[in-house]
Amino acid sequence: MKETVAVLGAGIMGRGIAQVAATAGHQVVLYDPYPAALEKALAETRAELKKLAERGRLASAEEVLARIQPTQALEDCTPAHLVIEAVPEQLELKQEILSRLGGLNPHGLLASNTSTFSISAIAAKVPNPSRVLGLHFFNPAPRMKLVEVIGGENTDPVHLERASELMRAWGKEPVRVKDAPGFLVNRVARPFYGEAIRLHAEGVPKEFIDWVMRGLGFPMGPFELMDLIGLDTNLAASTSVYQAFYGEPRYRPHYLQHQKVAAGQLGRKSGQGWYRYPPGPPPPPTPSNPTAKAPLPLILGPNPLAQELKARFPHAKSPEEAQFVLDCRVKLKRKNDLPDSLPVVGLVWGHSASSLQAELKDRPVVGFSLVPPVGQGAIAELYTPLSGPNPALPLAQAFFEAQGHPTLLLPDQPGGVGFRILALLINEAISALSEGIAQPDDLDRAMRLGTGYPRGPLEWAERIWLKPVLRALEGLFAELGEDRYRPHPLLRRMVAAGLETFGNLPLHKGDWQTHTHKEAR
16 A cells, blocks of 8 residues: 655645556645635546546546545644645745654654755754755646755765655656755756846836747746736745845846836736736747848858858858858857858857947848747847847848848847847756756756756756857856856856766766765865
């Protein structure tokens, strides 16, 4: 017979976790002090199970539901071998309820589903804190595969392995994560929202940002995703991570987030957030003239973007054949050795179009941004210098539209939209990696599973090449002057050492922690 599982809290996450455990064959005790919460949880679970049974994904909804025992008495959870706390995100409440149950149940494994608080802090109030760990499920728990398995300062590693094995038996994909603010996914994902809001505050339309990120392969843009999550929930997560890192500038929430929440514009659940519902976000643009004959560019640059454009798009073999230069090099100072007289469409990953114009003097210039791999739905971002449009703009528009990629003309921004957000995701992932939050493969896997990203940020950095990412961040830091664009020292060291993949890092499997402990002994 399988072990008994107790779930504390019958909210969205609690009932979802209870459903997962019951579906896996466990007897489940679902505790909540409020009878209405229990009734609602059982009704919603029954409806969800019936849908699964109707689709042939479940043999019997009633059989699974019969394994869930609701209770208003915490004492009924005493026999449980595993307890998963999923009460509201209040540290004192989590400490109190696990402390009480820990006194009643001296041998069970005690897990918290917190997405906000330190496992070490929760365990500090619990008898025998070595059995306390984090099991961070993602919403909706029955459908999301990822579970972050988090050990506190005193957690016995044997319990972490036991919990990971159990999660695999439940059909989940556990990822071992260090106890740190935001754990892994919530921390690394912060720039997806934060940088998007900053770009919007600087004049980029929110729907343009959503379209560009969808074009990169993300299932939703940051603004439509915030509306789905709830702006209040997203702000709370941003504020929590910012405070937990003692005001680290790169996590600072934006006043526009607070303004929306204060106005009651919380997203889909309130009928209005960044968009009004209905109708919701507008559809993305389509190419205006994909069959037109494209002007031929001379494509410059050694990086993967230049290689891909040369492989896929028609281009000139010599300056004499070209109608313009498509310069895919990242570093601004490299862009002054160009064929005479040709207009320039230059990559803006590390600088603005205005900075490129200053470098090239009176030559017609427009900035562009695309991120490899360039998918079928990719949108070409175009940027004119602040001095205004010039003959390079219609050439860029005609070229990309003819290849089937719609173009967007955006306010001049260093880094563009898609790359700038992605570069900060990569930088944050490298920061988490350097702190031993997770192993490289696990980090990428967690971001794909927990957020639906098309690829992990470290994997994407390898696809783009680490050196262009570093040079772009250096350029953004120089032009924008804000600390959140400062390249992480680990990225600098990897480029200096000639490393091209994160799997080649020495001691990258996390055993640096083991070595440190051995030395301490």
